[in-house]
Amino acid sequence: MLPVARKMKITDIECHVLLVPDVRTDATYSAQDDIVAFVHTDEGITGIGESDVNPWIARACIEAPSTHSMGLGLKEMLIGENPLDTERLWQKMYVGSCMNGRRGAVINAIGAIDMALCDIRGKTANKPTWHLLGGTPHDAIQPYASLQPNGTNLEQYRESLVEWVLHARSIGFRAAKLEITLFGPYNHTGMNESDDKVTEVLAACRKAVGSEFTLMVDVQYAWDSADRALATVCDWAEFDVYFLETPLWVDDLDGYARMHDESGLRIAAGEWQTTRHEFADLMDRGKIDIAQPDVGRVGGLTEAMKVCDMAAERGRKIIPHCWKTGISISASAHLASVTPHCPYFESLPAELTDSKIGRNWFETTCS
Ligand SMILES: [Mg+2]
Numbered sequence: 001m002l003p004v005a006r007k008m009k010i011t012d013i014e015c016h017v018l019l020v021p022d023v024r025t026d027a028t029y030s031a032q033d034d035i036v037a038f039v040h041t042d043e044g045i046t047g048i049g050e051s052d053v054n055p056w057i058a059r060a061c062i063e064a065p066s067t068h069s070m071g072l073g074l075k076e077m078l079i080g081e082n083p084l085d086t087e088r089l090w091q092k093m094y095v096g097s098c099m100n101g102r103r104g105a106v107i108n109a110i111g112a113i114d115m116a117l118c119d120i121r122g123k124t125a126n127k128p129t130w131h132l133l134g135g136t137p138h139d140a141i142q143p144y145a146s147l148q149p150n151g152t153n154l155e156q157y158r159e160s161l162v163e164w165v166l167h168a169r170s171i172g173f174r175a176a177k178l179e180i181t182l183f184g185p186y187n188h189t190g191m192n193e194s195d196d197k198v199t200e201v202l203a204a205c206r207k208a209v210g211s212e213f214t215l216m217v218d219v220q221y222a223w224d225s226a227d228r229a230l231a232t233v234c235d236w237a238e239f240d241v242y243f244l245e246t247p248l249w250v251d252d253l254d255g256y257a258r259m260h261d262e263s264g265l266r267i268a269a270g271e272w273q274t275t276r277h278e279f280a281d282l283m284d285r286g287k288i289d290i291a292q293p294d295v296g297r298v299g300g301l302t303e304a305m306k307v308c309d310m311a312a313e314r315g316r317k318i319i320p321h322c323w324k325t326g327i328s329i330s331a332s333a334h335l336a337s338v339t340p341h342c343p344y345f346e347s348l349p350a351e352l353t354d355s356k357i358g359r360n361w362f363e364t365t366c367s
Contacts, residue, residue: 006124008045010083013075013113014038015062017055020356028181028188028220029148030323031348034357035059035109039116041083045123049115050327051296053108061100061109072096074109083120090114090302094275107274107299114300115331128334133305135338143333143347144175144216146323152189154182158201162208164352165215171351175214175242175344178205184222185249195232198222206239216268218245226255226262233263243268243290243319256286268292271321275299276306283314292346294321295331308339322346325357 018034035055039047051058066072077096081089093110100106122129130137145168149160161178168176180201182193202217209215223229229247236244243266248255250272259267268290273279274297282288293307304320311318318339320332329347336345 006084008082008084008120008124009042010039010078010081011042012040013062013078014040015059017059018357019055024189026189028179028186031325031353031357034324035112036327037062037109037112037116039078039083039113039120041120043124045120047083047116047119047123048327049112049117049119049296049300049331050324051108051112051115052294052324052328053105053297057105058109058112061097061106062113064100068099070096070099072100074106074113078113083117084124086114086117086121086302089117090300094299103274103278107303108297111274111294111296111298111300111303114302115296115327118301118331118334129301129331130334130337133301133334133338136340137337138340138342141333141336141342142174142344143329143349144177144214144319144344145173145352146177146179146346146348147352148179148181148188153191154193154197154201157182157188157191158204161201162204165205165209165213168349168352169209169213171349173349175216176209177216177218177245177346178202179218179220181218181220181222184220184224186220186222195223195228198232199236202236202239202241211240214242215239216242216245219247221246221249223247224249226252226258229255229259230262233265237264241265245269245292246271253281253286256282256288260287260289266290266317268319270294270307271297271323273298275303276310279307279310283310283316288316290317290319292319292321294323294328295335296324296328297321301331301335304335308335308342312341316341318342319344320346323348 016036020032035058062074147164151157181188245268266289270292293304322332332345336342
């Protein structure tokens with residue numbers, strides 16, 4: 001971020017918990033809820049941010065009163081501060097809340113606030129936020145469509161995914177990610193299919209969309225060992241998969257390293273990681289090829305930029321994760337704009353999401 005010159009004060013932080021009325025808690029679908037933070041200032045400029053975490057927990061992280069010097073509330077720490085001083089405020093929140101949680105939900109909540117502070121910086125300077133992040137902008141950035149199909153059995157799921165990837169192509173996308181979550185801890189609507197069905201769904205999508213379209217695959221932590229994952233994906237060369245996302249449980253870093261070494265695929269991960277420190281583990285021990293910081297969840301644009309720098313130093317690519325509304329999609333696009341090693345950013349277009357929140361907020365926040 002560029003240096004701060006102007007004086008301004010934060011006067012209030014307003015938190016909004018959003019939830020779709022027909023929420024399905026058995027769905028692999030975090031776009032059903034949202035925490036949106038409005039940071040108000042004494043100059044009438046308001047910044048908006050959001051994060052991908054249980055919104056009641058995030059709101060508590062922001063609004064909880066302070067109890068001691070290492071257990072401070074985020075909102076209390078920020079009232080009266082200069083919102084343009086983003087780097088210093090990030091550090092203040094991180095240190096002041098460290099006994100509330102140096103990782104996880106507290107960092108997710110810091111991410112929503114940091115996103116709002118960066119928004120204030122852009123609005124104050126009357127420039128797009130990417131302009132203030134530093135770095136050289138791309139001429140163009142490329143979104144990929146993230147596709148979580150419908151269905152409560154394999155046939156419905158496969159047909160829905162085929163239909164959606166064709167739809168993505170028809171509205172101009174050149175790349176899409178297939179969420180093939182048929183079993184494992186994050187399985188969709190209670191399905192429990194066998195491993196070979198993942199390949200079956202992938203094959204149907206590749207056949208439908210042809211060879212000139214980029215496909216990524218996310219199995220959402222489906223396999224419980226690298227041996228089991230490798231047994232399925234070792235024959236995937238014919239499907240030309242751009243990356244395989246989160247094949248193993250998030251803590252199995254040695255398993256991720258094996259996937260990198262033995263699968264023949266680019267391995268992507270990082271959607272749940274918070275702070276640069278967790279990404280250091282993922283890149284250095286887990287050897288992932290593509291780091292996927294979620295701008296809100298990792299700790300905001302300020303922290304996401306640090307992860308981008310770490311990836312560049314290590315020769316890895318960045319493809320930011322995003323499963324929220326146009327607020328986060330915009331933040332991801334700003335990040336992608338100034339990250340040369342970012343070939344795509346994740347997008348949930350209104351036409352290709354069942355989330356009422358996503359549909360309603362995409363147009364208002366991305367236009
Ligand atoms: Mg994912």
